[in-house]
Amino acid sequence: MVATADERVRITEHRDANGKSTYWYITQERLAQIPDWKPDVSLPLPIEKAVGKATEWIKNRSTKFTERDIVTISLGKIWDSEMKDKWYYTISVNGTVNVDGIKANSFFSVIVLMDGTIVEPSSKE
Secondary structure (H helix, E strand, O other): OOOOOOOEEEEEEEEOOOOOEEEEEEEHHHHHHOOOOOOOOOOOOOHHHHHHHHHHHHHHHOOOEEEEEEEEEEEEEOOOOOOOOOEEEEEEEEEEEEEOOEEEEEEEEEEEEOOOOEEOEEOOO
């Protein structure tokens, strides 16, 4: 079966401690635009640039965090039957919010594609 350009491809899914899932999707057309990468060559997007993109996205998206701490950075492969060498970064962050003198932590992930774009999270499968 040949996929259509607007068909969604799931990049990844994360489930929190309460069982709530967050999903990241892009279209087949968007997937085709991402640079290929194989582990035996240099990354098309260096790690420091991916971190910069994620940090900028977090700052623009939420001003409530008083502290942000990147806790993990990992590479993941996008599994697609036709496009084999598509990868992404997962940058996991522990954010702290201070509400009425009480600190609360929020753990979340930012997905950065190898062209430097951020994939918006969704609560819908």
